[in-house]
Amino acid sequence: MEKNVLANTLTLDSVRESLIRQEDTVIFYLIERAKYPINSPVYHPSFAGVSGSLVDYIVKHTEALQSKVGRYESPEEYPFFQENLPRLVVPTYNYPQVLHPAGASININKTIWDMYFNQLLPLFVSEGNDGNYVQTATCDLQCLQALSRRIHYGKFVAEVKFMDAPEDYGPAIQAQNRDALMELLTFKSVEEMVKQRVKKKAMVFGQEVCLGDSKGKYKVDPSVVSRLYEEWVMPLTKKVQVEYLLCRLD
Numbered sequence: 001m002e003k004n005v006l007a008n009t010l011t012l013d014s015v016r017e018s019l020i021r022q023e024d025t026v027i028f029y030l031i032e033r034a035k036y037p038i039n040s041p042v043y044h045p046s047f048a049g050v051s052g053s054l055v056d057y058i059v060k061h062t063e064a065l066q067s068k069v070g071r072y073e074s075p076e077e078y079p080f081f082q083e084n085l086p087r088l089v090v091p092t093y094n095y096p097q098v099l100h101p102a103g104a105s106i107n108i109n110k111t112i113w114d115m116y117f118n119q120l121l122p123l124f125v126s127e128g129n130d131g132n133y134v135q136t137a138t139c140d141l142q143c144l145q146a147l148s149r150r151i152h153y154g155k156f157v158a159e160v161k162f163m164d165a166p167e168d169y170g171p172a173i174q175a176q177n178r179d180a181l182m183e184l185l186t187f188k189s190v191e192e193m194v195k196q197r198v199k200k201k202a203m204v205f206g207q208e209v210c211l212g213d214s215k216g217k218y219k220v221d222p223s224v225v226s227r228l229y230e231e232w233v234m235p236l237t238k239k240v241q242v243e244y245l246l247c248r249l250d
């Protein structure tokens with residue numbers, strides 16, 4: 001990628017602006033999921049009438065439809081069930097080739113799936129079963145896709161960081177030194193601002209709006225949102241950046 005082309009499209013500030021805007025999407029989808037209790041039948045491995053769990057069935061078939069109409073032509077989108085996705089049936093948008101081709105195969109959605117269902121979901125939804133199984137699984141899919149898009153956006157961040165300082169990243173890439181790359185790409189001050197901002201957004205977006213005094217309750221616990229980013233979203237975004245940089249000179 002010629003620097004002038006990338007310079008006309010992406011900067012570290014512009015990719016960070018996109019990450020900030022994606023915070024809104026993630027938080028609003030968490031708020032939507034929190035409308036429903038856990039609804040554990042959605043996750044039973046053999047939901048009557050479908051092969052596997054209902055959430056697997058809905059995610060697989062939604063991704064299949066979205067694949068046919070070009071969702072995964074975008075360098076920002078990665079499927080959770082990538083085996084046997086149907087072919088494109090419509091003309092696709094000509095996305096600018098910003099990323100290094102070798103980075104296209106990086107997909108850590110299995111890790112994101114496990115984190116979401118095994119660690120995050122129990123932290124912010126209530127116990128119970130209200131029968132809204134399809135709505136529940138649909139909300140899960142929206143949360144998963146928003147988290148996947150945010151975490152895999154690490155490829156764009158890594159590309160910009162590399163192009164800004166190839167002399168710094170080049171030797172670490174050639175040495176395949178993961179620790180050195182992680183240190184180069186980490187900005188703790190930025191991470192601290194992210195944690196504080198997402199907590200504040202969860203308080204603002206998730207507050208119970210009433211004409212009288214606020215009750216101080218939130219639709220999703222703001223500290224859970226901050227923990228989501230600190231323990232999972234940012235570390236996984238950095239993992240994507242390292243994996244992308246390791247193949248940047250291929």
Ligand SMILES: C=C(O[C@@H]1C=C(C(=O)O)C=C[C@H]1O)C(=O)O
Pocket residue numbers: 016019157185186187188190191194233234235237238
């Ligand atoms: C995304 C970046 O890289 C790292 C990951 C961050 C994140 O996931 O929010 C924030 C700062 C960096 O440690 C960045 O530098 O903006």
